[in-house]
Amino acid sequence: MKKVDILKKLRSSGLRPTKQRVEIAKFLFDRDTTFHFTIESLENHLTKKTSCKFALATIYNTIHAFKKAGHLSEVDVRGKKTYFDTNITNHHHFYDNETSELIDIDTSEIVIQKIPKAPNGKKIKNVEVFINLKN
Amino acid sequence: MKKVDILKKLRSSGLRPTKQRVEIAKFLFDRDTTFHFTIESLENHLTKKTSCKFALATIYNTIHAFKKAGHLSEVDVRGKKTYFDTNITNHHHFYDNETSELIDIDTSEIVIQKIPKAPNGKKIKNVEVFINLKN
DNA sequence: TTTTTACTTTAGAATTATTATAAACTAGAA
DNA sequence: TTCTAGTTTATAATAATTCTAAAGTAAAAA
Ligand SMILES: [Mn+2]
Ligand SMILES: [Mn+2]
Ligand SMILES: [Zn+2]
Ligand SMILES: [Zn+2]
Numbered sequence: 001m002k003k004v005d006i007l008k009k010l011r012s013s014g015l016r017p018t019k020q021r022v023e024i025a026k027f028l029f030d031r032d033t034t035f036h037f038t039i040e041s042l043e044n045h046l047t048k049k050t051s052c053k054f055a056l057a058t059i060y061n062t063i064h065a066f067k068k069a070g071h072l073s074e075v076d077v078r079g080k081k082t083y084f085d086t087n088i089t090n091h092h093h094f095y096d097n098e099t100s101e102l103i104d105i106d107t108s109e110i111v112i113q114k115i116p117k118a119p120n121g122k123k124i125k126n127v128e129v130f131i132n133l134k135n
Numbered sequence: 136m137k138k139v140d141i142l143k144k145l146r147s148s149g150l151r152p153t154k155q156r157v158e159i160a161k162f163l164f165d166r167d168t169t170f171h172f173t174i175e176s177l178e179n180h181l182t183k184k185t186s187c188k189f190a191l192a193t194i195y196n197t198i199h200a201f202k203k204a205g206h207l208s209e210v211d212v213r214g215k216k217t218y219f220d221t222n223i224t225n226h227h228h229f230y231d232n233e234t235s236e237l238i239d240i241d242t243s244e245i246v247i248q249k250i251p252k253a254p255n256g257k258k259i260k261n262v263e264v265f266i267n268l269k270n
Numbered sequence: 271t272t273t274t275t276a277c278t279t280t281a282g283a284a285t286t287a288t289t290a291t292a293a294a295c296t297a298g299a300a
Numbered sequence: 301t302t303c304t305a306g307t308t309t310a311t312a313a314t315a316a317t318t319c320t321a322a323a324g325t326a327a328a329a330a
Contacts (some may be wrong), residue, residue, distance in 0.1 A: 015298060016282065018307065028287085055309045060288070076211040076265070080316080096257065105251055114246035118268055119238060122231065125267040130211070133253055134260040151326060153278065174316085190280045195317070215287080215316065 006096065014070035015062065023050045024062050029071070034087040035052065036075065036102040042084075075102060076130075092129040105131070142163065150197065153261035156184045159197050164206070169222040171210065171237040174198065177219075210237060211265075229262040240266070 006025045010017050027046060028035060037045075039059055046054050063084060066072045075083040075093060083102065092105040110129050118124050141160045145152050162181060163170060172180075180227055181189050198219060200232040203205045210228060220238065227240040245264050252257050 016306065018297075020308075023238070053309090057289080057310085058308055061307090062221075070152065073214065076213050078211050081230065082287085094243065094251075094254065095259075096164060097260070098252075103254060109249070109251040111249035113248040114244070115266070116229075116240055116244040118266075119229065119231075122229075122268040124269060125269040128265045130263045130265065130268070131248075131250070131253075132260040132263070133257040151277065153326075154281075188280090192281085193279055196278090200303080217316085 009066070010067075011070055013071060014063040015065050019052055020058050021062050022055055023052050024059065025066075025135075028066070028086055031086075034085065034104045036083055038081040038083055040081060076128075077102065087131050090126060092131070094131045094133055096133045098133075098135060105129070138231070144204075144206055148200040150208060152189055152201050155189055155193050156197050157190075158187050158195065160201075160225070163201070163221055166221075169220065169239045171218055171220050173216040173218055175216065205250075212237065225261055229266045229268055231268045233268075233270060240264070 001088060006019055006022060006029060009029055010021055010070070015021050018076050021032055022047065024042075024093070027042075039056070042063070043054065043056065043059055044099065046052070046059070048069055063072065067074065067084065070088060071086075073085045073088045075085050077083045077100075079100075085102070089107075092110055094103040094105060095101070112127065112129075115124075141164060142152055143156060144160050144164055150156050158181065160178075162177075163182065165191070174191070178189060178191065178194055181187070181194070182239070198207065200220065203210065205223060206221075208220045208223045210220050212218045212230060212235075214235075220237070222239055224242075226242055227245055229238040229240060231238070238245055243247070247262065247264075250259075
């Protein structure tokens with residue numbers, strides 16, 4: 001992924017390319033495998049890997065703008081912190097309780113043979129499979 | 136379910152049968168269908184349906200004791216509040232985004248034909264299917 | 271029964287994750 | 301360069317949850 005794509009992510013999220021935002025966008029999107037993170041873990045990575053200072057509010061604001069623009073998704077994980085995901089396609093997860101890590105599962109890797117019909121007047125929006133791991 | 140069962144729930148959770156705890160236990164376990172709730176919704180129901188006063192801390196403490204004893208389970212739902220479940224068997228859920236309500240799905244109603252194997256050195260602990268509903 | 275003890279309830283303080291605020295700063299237009 | 305709207309930041313506010321310690325109560329001991 002080139003720098004022009006980073007700028008595109010920012011522009012399409014309605015964000016000016018400031019120093020902090022470019023660093024965040026590069027960190028999130030300039031990689032070839034999915035990245036799952038919390039705001040806290042992202043902050044740690046950013047302060048470790050860049051020479052830039054980040055107010056927590058800037059990280060929250062930028063991540064929310066990316067999410068709103070569809071560049072990030074959110075994953076439900078037990079616990080108090082919100083998990084975000086750079087994989088915005090429909091997919092499933094392994095969750096390692098020991099390490100608190102998420103691992104992507106492509107939809108093609110899970111086949112559901114039988115599923116109940118939605119309650120009266122409702123439709124199925126999407127199906128999420130969450131596989132808890134143990135040692 | 137008889138009162139003796141309520142007392143058994145309390146005893147097996149290491150809790151003395153006080154007025155508040157008996158009311159909470161009756162409200163949660165003296166019913167024949169699953170009850171999904173947040174601490175806030177439970178507090179509302181309790182103050183509405185009983186003549187007893189409940190400190191929030193008492194509700195939190197009691198629910199956590201029940202959960203620790205295995206009488207309640209927790210469900211991951213998007214949002215900030217923790218959801219609890221009186222159904223402690225392995226099962227799945229519909230989630231209605233409009234009403235924020237959970238509906239149980241028995242494991243027999245979902246058949247998974249193909250599932251990826253767990254990552255190296257890990258085992259599958261359980262599989263949770265979460266079906267989001269829309270109108 | 272009364273007394274004693276350990277456990278419980280409670281109001282309010284503390285903590286944690288998140289969101290809001292408003293003053294100082296800056297990218298990009300004019 | 302100057303101007304303006306948007307941005308960063310420290311800090312305050314909020315929401316869910318947990319902690320605390322004083323006052324109350326269940327159940328054991330006497
Ligand atoms: Mn969560
Ligand atoms: Mn949750
Ligand atoms: Zn993912
Ligand atoms: Zn359930």
